[in-house]
Amino acid sequence: MNPIVVFDLDGVLLDFAASWAQCASWELGRPIQKVSDAYDLQERYALSARECHRVWSAFHRDTWWERVPSHDSAWDTVCNVEAAGGSIWAVTNVDAHWVHARAISLGGLIPSGRIICLGEDASAHHRAEILEALHAQAFVDDQVANVNAAVGIIAAPVLLHQSYQGQEEPAHGVTVIDDLLDFPVVIESLFKAAQSA
Ligand SMILES: [Mg+2]
Numbered sequence: 011m012n013p014i015v016v017f018d019l020d021g022v023l024l025d026f027a028a029s030w031a032q033c034a035s036w037e038l039g040r041p042i043q044k045v046s047d048a049y050d051l052q053e054r055y056a057l058s059a060r061e062c063h064r065v066w067s068a069f070h071r072d073t074w075w076e077r078v079p080s081h082d083s084a085w086d087t088v089c090n091v092e093a094a095g096g097s098i099w100a101v102t103n104v105d106a107h108w109v110h111a112r113a114i115s116l117g118g119l120i121p122s123g124r125i126i127c128l129g130e131d132a133s134a135h136h137r138a139e140i141l142e143a144l145h146a147q148a149f150v151d152d153q154v155a156n157v158n159a160a161v162g163i164i165a166a167p168v169l170l171h172q173s174y175q176g177q178e179e180p181a182h183g184v185t186v187i188d189d190l191l192d193f194p195v196v197i198e199s200l201f202k203a204a205q206s207a
Contacts, residue, residue, distance in 0.1 A: 013096055016144065017098070022150055023084040024116070030051060087193055099124045099125075128140065149167055151169065161181045169186045
């Protein structure tokens with residue numbers, strides 16, 4: 011069986027932050043500046059709780075989920091993993107009714123049937139349970155807690171380092187990369203093992 015390789019979407023394949031900041035500028039009627047590397051959007055863009063709520067409402071109302079651009083390295087990375095024999099899936103913490111919007115953002119890179127929407131409040135533990143149920147062998151995410159939760163469950167948990175403030179340390183067994191294009195190289199041994207099995 012081809013190794014199942016799972017990608018997180020926002021911050022890995024898709025540039026959610028750029029899209030959300032654009033929506034914020036549009037909705038609030040002023041330029042939005044990133045003031046910190048906080049993962050939390052309100053803190054990152056120095057917004058009030060009320061402003062942040064307004065932006066989220068606009069993001070959902072105007073279906074910005076359909077217009078989240080992909081990162082430059084997304085297509086090459088996914089195509090390289092697929093060419094090497096990987097079976098590609100995605101996981102994302104949004105509600106299930108956004109699955110088609112997510113597929114539209116991905117522009118055909120991953121079909122909606124292979125995008126698992128966990129719900130916006132899904133925990134790292136729940137994400138790891140889904141990876142286990144899928145029999146995933148490799149997983150890449152930009153949140154340390156999500157990758158740490160997958161250690162011991164899948165063969166290759168990989169963190170795409172994004173310099174967010176206040177994240178826990180990567181656990182022993184996590185591979186850290188700075189460039190998504192390194193992901194196919196990191197998981198190459200999985201494919202070799204699958205081919206020789
Ligand atoms: Mg993410």
